Amino acid sequence: MSEPPHLADLRALVGQPGSRGRIPTPAAVLDLDAFERNVAKMQARADAARLALRPHAKSHKCAALARIQLDAGAVGVCCAKLAEAEALAAAGIRRILVTSPIVGEAPARRAARLAAELEDFRIVLDHVDGPAELGSAAAAPIGVLIDVDVGLGRTGVSNVEQAIEVARAIAAQPNLKLIGVQGYGGHWQHMEGANARASAVAGGMARLSAVVSALRDAGHTIGVVTGGGTGSFEADAAQGVLNEVQPGSYAFMDRQYRDALKADPDGAFEQALAIAATVISTNHPRWVTVDAGLKAFATDAGPPIPLGLDGAEYGFFGDEHGRLTRPGGRDLARGDRIDFVPPHVDPTLDRYEVIHLVRGDVLVDVARIEARGASQ
Numbered sequence: 001m002s003e004p005p006h007l008a009d010l011r012a013l014v015g016q017p018g019s020r021g022r023i024p025t026p027a028a029v030l031d032l033d034a035f036e037r038n039v040a041k042m043q044a045r046a047d048a049a050r051l052a053l054r055p056h057a058k059s060h061k062c063a064a065l066a067r068i069q070l071d072a073g074a075v076g077v078c079c080a081k082l083a084e085a086e087a088l089a090a091a092g093i094r095r096i097l098v099t100s101p102i103v104g105e106a107p108a109r110r111a112a113r114l115a116a117e118l119e120d121f122r123i124v125l126d127h128v129d130g131p132a133e134l135g136s137a138a139a140a141p142i143g144v145l146i147d148v149d150v151g152l153g154r155t156g157v158s159n160v161e162q163a164i165e166v167a168r169a170i171a172a173q174p175n176l177k178l179i180g181v182q183g184y185g186g187h188w189q190h191m192e193g194a195n196a197r198a199s200a201v202a203g204g205m206a207r208l209s210a211v212v213s214a215l216r217d218a219g220h221t222i223g224v225v226t227g228g229g230t231g232s233f234e235a236d237a238a239q240g241v242l243n244e245v246q247p248g249s250y251a252f253m254d255r256q257y258r259d260a261l262k263a264d265p266d267g268a269f270e271q272a273l274a275i276a277a278t279v280i281s282t283n284h285p286r287w288v289t290v291d292a293g294l295k296a297f298a299t300d301a302g303p304p305i306p307l308g309l310d311g312a313e314y315g316f317f318g319d320e321h322g323r324l325t326r327p328g329g330r331d332l333a334r335g336d337r338i339d340f341v342p343p344h345v346d347p348t349l350d351r352y353e354v355i356h357l358v359r360g361d362v363l364v365d366v367a368r369i370e371a372r373g374a375s376q
């Protein structure tokens, strides 16, 4: 597929000394060395704890970065939605778990198509009607997992009885195979303090464990027990209920995790992703204006943090602009470039067409975010 001209221009910068400073802003800029170290570190933690690692691709939605995670030892990736899975599958990713339940015939047909195309496609269900919908669309066996609510209350069966009902409905479909369960606790990922997270995880894992035991007692084979995120890895490993973990943000890090995890082992990842912006106006005495506003950062987790500018504070200044108070000790000039720690990585990256991969001050590659906006 041919690329639009602005991407061809960008690719012409690749490899040139100092090219990082010439990337048009606002831009998602990934320090590839730091990203690779983060990927290797999480893989080593998972290997040491004998946990399969299936990173959540919702954080980056990018096949090139998924490939780096797979090459480092991940068993596959997670996708939050079918469209995300379709986009990554089209870009060559072959082992995908969809972590949200689907509803109705059309999504079931799309899931069946993915299952037919991919080396390993799996999906979660949490309602007794789900298996009949998916089973009628399936022309070949599809691996399914029962999503279990571990206290978040977002998706998942609420109790053992519902889990057994869904398992029976799966068993009644010749083309569905129950392969495991998922229990994801999004509500404890950003709790401050390793002890607080550990005790919340323990409660949730007790619920998951009860469902796994009941399903096994009822004669179902439960191989995969998947869940977990960046903030809960230590607790997940200690609990020993999961045998597969799905962290996503660890590879990039953001303000939200930096504030919550501080020096905990779960937070021992480098800030690999920056949003680069440019100072475009300096006429006001108390602040300068940068070219990154509401469209450049997710806004759910506070303002972004300017790197290397102690005392300067960012404030959203409309859709396209940000206000940065002048820091003591350094004058900011028109054209200066500023890197920001994004507040929340997943919805921030979803705003960008590409991720700029840099090593030092050199742009070394430009990776399309193929599943950007793919939330259907």
Ligand SMILES: Cc1ncc(COP(=O)(O)O)c(C=O)c1O
Binding pocket: 056, 059, 078, 099, 184, 186, 189, 227, 228, 229, 230, 231, 246, 247, 248, 249, 250
């Ligand atoms: C089902 C599921 N698994 C894993 C993750 C990854 O979490 P994190 O990015 O906090 O590591 C998420 C994130 O929202 C998720 O929804």
